[in-house]
Amino acid sequence: MTAGAAGDGRTGGGPGTATPPRSAARDGHPNGTGSSVMGVVRSEWTKFRSIRATVLLIAGALAVSGFYSLLFSTAAARDYAAATAADRAAFDPAVPAFRGLFLVQLLVSAVGVLTVTSEYASGTMRPSTTAVPRRGRLLAGKSVVAALVLLPSGTVIALVSFLVSQAVLAAQDTPSMALSDAGVPGAIAGAGLFLTLIGLYGVALGFLLRRTAGAVSLGSFLLLTPGMASLFPEGLARWMVKYWPDAAGAQIFAIHPQAEGLAPVAGLGVLVATVTALLWAALAVFRGRDV
């Protein structure tokens, strides 16, 4: 904030104005140790908003979320209509509420990937790192902006998913939940947090792999893996459903958490630990590598 003001004070001297080169001193700057973290965050925000692909991807994630919620809840309502009394008693309207997020998370991780790989693909990683040679700061700035964008938009995505699913169920005379029901607001906030972490997972993969195609396909493969758990031997399948990071993390937005899974906070902890480890690995690689 003050960084911009400090900069404005020195706009007079430029080539052609015969100003002698200044010294390195930047009077009045709030952070004498280097490009301020706030400056880097604002810079990263400018990068983010000035590329249409990432913005469109978030809009796409929102649309996909609503659409799959519609499909999943319509299917659930159909099953309910055909179900026996016993099955009807066991019907949980929370189940279709966030099922679409399993797919939406792929788009969200791609948003994180693109914030990094678009720089490698276009070559702007070079001017970016010459502007911010402290690589840790650059990576932190990207992560902060991804989180600041994805926390609200992820929450909105979850909210849309919930509202669409429950509206469809209600319209088909199937039991449904209201936003005010116990556990619902927490689950929506949890889903927003989950999607934010998935976006950061994408950021880490982007730094590690540098190529959009590689990072998106590996990232998606790993996210979809627990969905294939039933194909694996039973012991392994149980382990995957319980501990695979995105499956574990998904417990945080389960309105009625699965008995075989981790407790919500523990599950989130697994995802946080995984994403943190990947970001540290990304930092180590980014620091040690020539741009």
Place this chain on the structure above:
Amino acid sequence: MIELRQLTKRYGDVTAVDGLSFDVRPGVVTGFLGPNGAGKTTTMRVMLGLDAPTSGTATVGGRRYADLPFPLTEVGALLDPHAVHPRRRAFDHLLFLAQSNGIGRGRIEEVLGLAGLADVAGRRPGEFSLGMKQRLGIATALLGDPPVVIFDEPVNGLDPEGIVWIRTLMRGLAAEGRTVLVSSHLMSEMALTADHLLVIGRGRLIADVGFEAFMRSRPSRGVLVRTPDAPELAVRLADAGAAVRQDGDGALVVTGMASAEIGKVAMVHGVVLHELTPHRVSLEEAYLDLTRDSVEFGQAAHFAHARESVRTGRSAGRGEPARTRDGVDA
């Protein structure tokens, strides 16, 4: 002021830069010259902290680039004009760079104007010509109003108007007291801009020399004389102790006698002179000569032809080519 000390950069088995030491001083345009693959770009990348040196140091104003608090206000660089996102507006490209270094928006308008891009600030570089991208790269380099600027092959792909613009700009920046380092693989380009030359080949320093001193150090190739009375003058000059030979198109090439002396001999014998030109080894020839041993193997064939023409046109008994700073500056 840029200082390199024993800078070495290896990529696996390939040594791109090999124990390079030199200073780039403020107030002059320093040409950074070498054949393709000599290590110019690598050296610049290390200066800018993009690549880590294998050993040795590169500092700007006494500090490593990575330690500069606001690097864009200390060093401006144009490495690759294509390093812009094709769909991010030119203004936004400059904005994100400015924000990261605490540079105000007013300065963005200034450099856009300076680079002649004010009208296209809202357009996307994907639609830009190479010349416009080059201008955007220059605007980027000047964004922080830096006392040190580094340009890698800035005239590549520019039209004549753009080339003149960049030359004038670089000379202006140096005149303001800035340190200006500009790389090129074309000696002729340097002739028009550089005050000082750093010549490298195979990652090693070949010459660190003032432009004038470099030119003076080149061996004379004799004096070209045109006269309608060539046989007569040839005999008179030979009598006076000069070595004379016939050029292909009827002119005489005289060695071992200065042009003033030749003019005097002609006057004494009433020979009309149409031309009297001291002939130095051309800039390109001198450069090829200097970098002969350091051309990358793959380019050897390409240069062989040019080298041959240098050799055949050269008079015997010339001095040793400038090998080091001591050899030339002394």
